[in-house]
Amino acid sequence: MEGQRVKKDSDKGSSRLAVIGAVVAGLMVATLGASYLGLCAWVDGSGVVLPNVSVLGTDVSGLTVEQAEQTLRLSSKQPALTGSVELRCGDYVGQMDSSCFQVDMAACAQEAMDLGRSNFLTNGAQYIRHALGLSQDLPLGGVSLTEKGDQELDHHIQSAFQGEQQGYTVDLEAATLTMTKGQTSWSVDRETAEAAVTEAFLQANGGQGRAELEAEAQPPQDPDFDSIHRAVYTEPKDAQLDPKTFEVSDHQVGVDFDVNALKQAYSKAAEGETFSIPLTITQPKVTQEDLEANLFKDLLGKGATTVTGTGNRVYNVELSAKSCNGIILLPGEEFSYNNATGSRDAANGYKMSTGYIGGVTADSMGGGVCQTSSTIYYAVLHTNLEVVERRAHMFDTGYVTPGMDATVYYGSTDFRFKNSTDYPIKIVCEMTNQNGVRRLLAQIWGTNPEGIYAEPKSTVYDVVRPTTQYKADESIPRGTTQVDTKQNAYTGRSASTVRYIYDRDGNLLESQQMGGSVYRMRPRTVLYNPADGDPSTWVNGEPPAAGSETTEPPSVNTQPGPGEPIIPVPTPDPEPTPAPTPAPEPEPDPAPTPEPDPAPTPETDPTPSQDVPLE
Secondary structure, three states: OOOOOOOOHHHHHHHHHHHHHHHHHHHHHHHHHHHHHHHHHHHHHOOOOOOOEEEOOEEOOOOOHHHHHHHHHHOOOOOOOOOEEEEEEOOEEEEEEHHHEEEOHHHHHHHHHHOOOOOHHHHHHHHHHHHOOOOEEEOOOOEEEOHHHHHHHHHHHHHHOOOOOOOOEEEEEOOEEEEEOOOOEEEOOHHHHHHHHHHHHHHHOOOEEEEEOOOEEEOOOOOOHHHHHHHHOEOOEOOOEOOOOOOEOOOEOEEEOOHHHHHHHHHHOOOOOEEEEEOEEEOOOOOHHHHHHHOOOEEEEEEEEEEOOOHHHHHHHHHHHHHHOOOEEOOOOEEEHHHHHOOOOHHHOOOEEEEEEOOEEEEEEOOOHHHHHHHHHHHHOOOOOEEEEOOOOOOOOOOOOOOOOOOOEOOOEOOEEEOOOOOOEEEEEEEEEEOOEEEEEEEEEEOOOOOOEEEEEEEEEEEEOOOEEEEEOOOOOOOOEEEOOOOOOEOEEEEEEEEEEEOOOOOEEEEEEEEEEEEOOEOEEEEEOHHHOOHHHOEOOEOOOOOOOEEOOOOOOOOOOOOOOOOOOOOOOOOOOOOOOOOOOOOOOOOOOOOOOOOOOOOOOOOOOOOOEEO
16 A cells, blocks of 8 residues: 655745744845835935035035035135136137135035935945045135136136127207217127136146136117107296296206107117207296396386275275285286185174175175286287186276276185296286375286386176165155265166287287176165155155255265275275276387277176175
8 A cells, every 4th residue: 555745844944934934034034115215215314415425525524515515614624726717708818817716615515515425225325435534625616716816817818809889879968969979889698708718727637727708699779769769858937937036946947859850860870870850949938037127127017096095995905915025926827806805804803884785785804805806807808818717896986997807706706817927027016105096006026028018998788877765764855855975876787899910110010819707787775764655656756755855965976886886975994095997097109009800799797696795
């Protein structure tokens, strides 16, 4: 009988031991591998130089880059550099000796730091080798330029392109703009040039190095013609008078040129060519010398009115005149009567006098100031100045020609005119008193090189005589009547004013319509006692009482303007009141009288509100 061989248990034990050994070996390999990778990672991130590393004989082991650089700078083992570099750029040749170069300690320190770190998986092995005794002394790792070397390199670059010009130039001479077109130039990048010469010096290793500098062509820069025009253009400016300091500023000559003409001339010119175009020179209308010599030398226009009324009214007229006196207007500036005088109230020194409220004469603050505005307007009508705002009174003033007055009310109605000349003008207002006759004078002074003057003329039409109305008043004795001397009668009329402008020889240049003025009629008011019955039933217009007569005290001013006082006889004001002069006193230069234009339909101003007093 054949038998079978049975494997012993000892064979099974050997197999188990082999497996265990293999597992243990694998674990050891894995552990060692992990440890090595950890070492590689530590070396890569440690930030210090490997052990046993020196640079030019100076130990920098275990130092950071910054520490290594500082150590190398302080070391006495720095080598003495020798050699030179020949610098070439086209046909230009230059030399830089060893004094232009120095050891680049930063580059050497960085080279020491990079040693052993070229590959992550070899970092650990390099560290182990250096830790077990491997040492390395690194040679010169780089050079840089000294301060002298920087200057030398800049000198060589500039010398290589001496005389070359890239940009355009612009010059102004007299009435000519001269331009030189730019040229194609060559340039070298400064950073690239420095790298080339330091590398050539390093590679020469104490001998003669050579650096070829490559130049790049730079085409001429195209001009920004609009920017050139903005830089050259100058607006002509007249000399000006400072109304506060009375100093005359310098004038400014205008300069301009044709941008398209400059573009065309530039496109036709060759590189480096110089060409010119004419400038447009504009002289100012008024130079500094002209203004200083002619300032306020001509009387442009004047007006005068007689001032009557109560002491308060005369005071208000004089106060408002002082507010306007001496005002200077530069060319283009406006005069505002309300701005000049301010609010006509007690705070500004004005007093109560008579004015109109809804067409009725009543006490109001600042009564009389309209005579000043009207007198100034009358003077302006004798000039060629532009009138901006003017409004007629409700009733004819009597102290200026109808159509030549100017009412004002602070906050709503103003009198304004503009200095439309090329020179400053000055307003002069003053009150005179000769033998008890007070006169308000207004003058406009300026400069009138052309000799132009003006003559205003008003045409009056639609005259409406005052009607008579009766008003009951128990204070009137029976059988008598009295005329209301406070609410004086006014004749209604319309006026159209034309201003005629002449040259110095009396030739008519222009006729200007200054607008129409409509003045209301106010009835003559007769007061009677209501006990005398209805006046319409009276025989011959007389009350029934025996011996009664209509008494009408004389009025010294039957047509005062808004703000004008009513002067009864006798007057309650203790100051004597001189007789008024109702007509204006024009003082124009003699001039031929033109044929007046047909009277136009007047421009009726809006009727003032019933609760607005006119001053």
